[in-house]
Amino acid sequence: MTARGGRGDPVRLVLVGAAGRMGRAVAEAAAADPAFRIEALVDQAAGTGPGRWTTDAGEGISPGSVVIEFSAPAASVQVAGLCAERGAALVSGTTGLTGEQEGRLRAAAARAPVLRAANFSLGVVALRRALAAALAALPGWDVEIVERHHRRKADSPSGTALALARQALAARGWDEQALRHGRHGHLGPRPDAEVGVHALRGGGLVGDHTVVLAGAGEWLELRHVAQDRGAFAHGALAAARFVADAPAGLYTLEDVVTPPAG
Ligand code: NAD
DSSP, rough: TTTOOOOSSOEEEEEETTTTHHHHHHHHHHHOTTEEEEEEEEEESOOSSSSSSOOOOTTTTTOOOEEEEOHHHHHHHHHHHHHHHHTEEEEEOOOOOHHHHHHHHHHHTTTTTEEEEEEEOOOHHHHHHHHHHHHHHSSEEEEEEEEOOTTOOOSSOOOOHHHHHHHHHHTOOGGGGGGEEEESOOSSSSSSOOEEEEEEEEETTTTTEEEEEEEEEEEEEEEEOOOHHHHHHHHHHHHHHHHHTTTSEOOOOOOSSSSOOO
16 A cells, blocks of 8 residues: 555546646546546536536545646645645646745645646656757857747746746856846847747647757757647646655656656
């Protein structure tokens, strides 16, 4: 027996934001995998599809269950508190949280396993590793990030773009002041200590991130395209399996995927 039930037992899932685009993708992927059993589907909006639907985020969260939430920042904070109180684990993918709200998720991780990721696709984990190598190999090159998403996305830039930008800032030793969100007006030459971030919105694009590293006479582009939400859903389920057996603590998708070679 592990702390969260016997190995081989299905992982008991509570999906928060279950009526949304991501919630539906996770429900579909989980329903197709016998390693999971969906205990409750939580949403403030009316849900469609089979299962036990509720508007009460507390319903179904019990010791040993795993909550997967793709919803809204206030709900992320609420379910993190419930998981900490009740001994459940949390996989959290909502973006656009304030620093204070992120702090409350970190506080919950003192009492429950919490895995946060701005992007649950495994390809983005590989992109971040490739970016680390490129930044180290190309000191002094300019870094710009272009992200594209569907027209209904609420927060800009995307959480993934911010994570990539912060990775570049950390590698270069610059603080958040060096972030440049779009450009407009007579700004003069680009400062060296700057990471540009540009958000495009339109149509139904699921998620597209390009990091451009520009040097003298050449540039390099690292690009990831999420073609459908199944990319994030499968990463979220891998994360759910991981936290189901993990002690309290704050985790990222890096903890789930195979460590880099070497
Ligand atoms: P969506 O608007 O389609 O769905 C969100 C759902 O959450 C809605 O059904 C809404 O009714 C529900 N909701 C909001 N507040 C709630 C509350 N307090 N209680 C219960 N339900 C509540 O949005 P989406 O495209 O599914 O994205 C949801 C979040 O996940 C966004 O922040 C988005 O940026 C993020 N996201 C993250 C990843 C990732 O890999 N980390 C991938 C895609 C989307």
